[in-house]
Amino acid sequence: MCGIVGILGSKPVANDLVEALRRLEYRGYDSAGIATVQAGQLARRRAEGKLTNLANRLSDEPLGGLSGIGHTRWATHGKPTEDNAHPHMNDHVSVVHNGIIENFGELRDELIEAGHTFQSETDTETIVHLVTHYMNTGLQPEEAVKAALGRLKGAFALGIIFANHDDLMIAARQGSPLAIGHGDGEMYLGSDAIALAPFTTALTYLGEGDWAAITRNETRIYNREGERVERPKVTSVASALTIDKGNHRHFMHKEIHEQPEVISHTLTNYIDMANHQVDFPELGLDLAAIDRVTLSACGTAYYAGLVAKYWIERYARLPVQIDVASEMRYREAPLPANGLAVFISQSGETADTLATLRYCRDQGQTIASIVNVRTSTIARESDAILPTLAGPEIGVASTKAFTCQLAALACLTLALARARNTISKEEEREIIAALTEVPRHIATMLRSEPHYTDIAYELSKAKDVLYLGRGINFPLAMEGALKLKEISYIHAEGYAAGELKHGPIALIDEKMPVVVVAPKDALFEKTISNMQEVAARGGQMILISDASPDEAGCPLMQHIQTPQAHPFVMPLIQAVPVQLLAYHTAVQMGTDVDQPRNLAKSVTVE
Numbered sequence: 316m317c318g319i320v321g322i323l324g325s326k327p328v329a330n331d332l333v334e335a336l337r338r339l340e341y342r343g344y345d346s347a348g349i350a351t352v353q354a355g356q357l358a359r360r361r362a363e364g365k366l367t368n369l370a371n372r373l374s375d376e377p378l379g380g381l382s383g384i385g386h387t388r389w390a391t392h393g394k395p396t397e398d399n400a401h402p403h404m405n406d407h408v409s410v411v412h413n414g415i416i417e418n419f420g421e422l423r424d425e426l427i428e429a430g431h432t433f434q435s436e437t438d439t440e441t442i443v444h445l446v447t448h449y450m451n452t453g454l455q456p457e458e459a460v461k462a463a464l465g466r467l468k469g470a471f472a473l474g475i476i477f478a479n480h481d482d483l484m485i486a487a488r489q490g491s492p493l494a495i496g497h498g499d500g501e502m503y504l505g506s507d508a509i510a511l512a513p514f515t516t517a518l519t520y521l522g523e524g525d526w527a528a529i530t531r532n533e534t535r536i537y538n539r540e541g542e543r544v545e546r547p548k549v550t551s552v553a554s555a556l557t558i559d560k561g562n563h564r565h566f567m568h569k570e571i572h573e574q575p576e577v578i579s580h581t582l583t584n585y586i587d588m589a590n591h592q593v594d595f596p597e598l599g600l601d602l603a604a605i606d607r608v609t610l611s612a613c614g615t616a617y618y619a620g621l622v623a624k625y626w627i628e629r630y631a632r633l634p635v636q637i638d639v640a641s642e643m644r645y646r647e648a649p650l651p652a653n654g655l656a657v658f659i660s661q662s663g664e665t666a667d668t669l670a671t672l673r674y675c676r677d678q679g680q681t682i683a684s685i686v687n688v689r690t691s692t693i694a695r696e697s698d699a700i701l702p703t704l705a706g707p708e709i710g711v712a713s714t715k716a717f718t719c720q721l722a723a724l725a726c727l728t729l730a731l732a733r734a735r736n737t738i739s740k741e742e743e744r745e746i747i748a749a750l751t752e753v754p755r756h757i758a759t760m761l762r763s764e765p766h767y768t769d770i771a772y773e774l775s776k777a778k779d780v781l782y783l784g785r786g787i788n789f790p791l792a793m794e795g796a797l798k799l800k801e802i803s804y805i806h807a808e809g810y811a812a813g814e815l816k817h818g819p820i821a822l823i824d825e826k827m828p829v830v831v832v833a834p835k836d837a838l839f840e841k842t843i844s845n846m847q848e849v850a851a852r853g854g855q856m857i858l859i860s861d862a863s864p865d866e867a868g869c870p871l872m873q874h875i876q877t878p879q880a881h882p883f884v885m886p887l888i889q890a891v892p893v894q895l896l897a898y899h900t901a902v903q904m905g906t907d908v909d910q911p912r913n914l915a916k917s918v919t920v921e
């Protein structure tokens with residue numbers, strides 16, 4: 316989950332490397348650095364912290380050179396210090412790396428034994444010395460890299476340059492995404508299409524296990540077996556426009572406010588509005604033949620999947636199993652014939668989700684993915700893609716991608732239910748009508764945003780916060796807790812309201828705010844009983860509901876009124892208050908809302 320970039324240019328590349336890194340900063344922002352071949356010598360600048368620190372360093376100490384590589388880091392091995400920042404290099408070789416070299420310990424010991432001196436705590440530096448070791452035996456750069464790659468275990472995307480080789484860049488991919496960009500007399504390398512969008516839209520994605528020797532005039536790609544292979548050149552649709560915050564203080568705020576529009580776009584992609592029915596694009600899937608659905612994802616995307624489990628089981632009468640991808644990939648779960656496996660991911664690059672997808676594919680499942688980035692690896696490895704049309708999501712905390720995932724999953728549910736005859740035409744019409752009202756409801760809720768500042772003030776004083784929900788609202792409680800902890804750093808947990816009495820109720824006292832997500836649905840009365848239990852122990856409650864405060868029948872610290880809507884669509888509506896609560900609490904706390912500590916937007920390591 317670091318971002319890497321490389322350029323073989325026709326003019327000095329330092330500024331363009333930084334521009335590309337700016338577009339990759341979502342992948343990590345612990346440190347950044349670039350290295351170039353300057354008059355035949357390798358030279359680099361690195362800086363701890365955000366990319367602006369590197370830009371400042373470069374304006375004080377500029378770097379020349381027509382070819383170079385760059386990196387923005389999310390620390391895995393070694394603290395986020397300048398010494399551990401990439402590129403790692405010696406006088407001969409410079410390397411940027413995204414991923415984890417699992418056998419770096421044994422390689423490092425071997426290389427130290429052979430006389431190499433390490434300057435960092437990273438796994439990446441091993442690659443520098445390993446390639447140098449093979450070059451010292453007389454191998455040319457390409458052969459040396461090939462030999463080194465054969466020794467590496469783990470996941471990596473690599474960019475490598477060499478002293479005295481101004482027209483050579485080597486790229487390698489195993490598990491982590493990497494694209495080669497074709498320019499006019501220039502060549503590029505990047506973790507994704509967005510990084511390269513200002514320079515070129517003509518891309519070649521390296522396949523799993525591929526490595527490539529890139530010069531300004533020729534690109535030679537080899538597969539894991541060392542055979543020369545051709546990979547298709549595709550045109551990227553990533554926009555070269557700089558993505559900005561508009562009038563908003565943070566990207567997260569902008570993205571919360573974009574929800575009415577992007578949910579509408581996503582729904583329009585799957586609904587025949589004139590006939591009030593789901594109109595799925597030709598997916599090449601026989602939805603009627605599916606016996607079981609498996610859902611897997613990570614973080615917020617997992618909670619979207621959990622909502623879908625409730626929908627699909629209730630409306631399509633299909634059994635659904637769901638697990639976080641980091642667990643499912645190693646569970647060796649038996650999967651049935653005629654199974655549909657659905658993977659949900661904003662980035663489409665999450666390593667655990669991708670590994671689980673591959674497991675399910677090997678088990679004969681039909682693979683569908685709900686992704687926001689259509690050129691992503693998860694999209695490319697799926698039998699069918701159900702895109703979300705959320706547009707680029709920059710804030711690390713996922714907001715609009717989540718509600719768009721829900722919109723797409725809602726439509727998938729209806730398509731499955733129709734294919735299986737488990738829903739009547741009237742009920743489908745009713746739900747479609749309710750879905751099309753969601754953007755309007757969200758826009759209404761966003762108008763009452765000032766109310767959240769007071770509530771956020773209360774939450775910002777808490778050390779711990781509990782979120783409760785029942786049934787389909789339980790995933791929303793967990794999503795609310797995740798949002799709060801990741802951007803405000805306040806400890807929060809989401810619980811099934813009925814589970815409270817089995818342990819967590821011991822935590823309740825007058826200092827513990829309890830956020831209850833409880834629309835007036837079939838389980839509302841049950842949740843009210845749980846709220847009474849909290850009230851009896853002095854718990855301070857914030858109720859998010861379309862019910863009035865009186866209907867709660869117990870004292871509330873705060874009440875957030877949501878619009879009344881069909882129970883099916885309530886998860887989309889309830890998502891917005893939990894996002895706003897987290898956002899305004901983080902603003903009160905003065906944290907870095909868009910780039911919270913220790914996190915990265917795209918998690919491409921396991």
Ligand code: M6R
Pocket residue numbers: 613614615616617659660661662663664665668711712713714797798801916917918
């Ligand atoms: O790109 P993905 O949707 O696969 O990412 C999955 C999670 O890493 C992501 O949802 C994460 O939990 C967010 N930071 C939550 O806001």
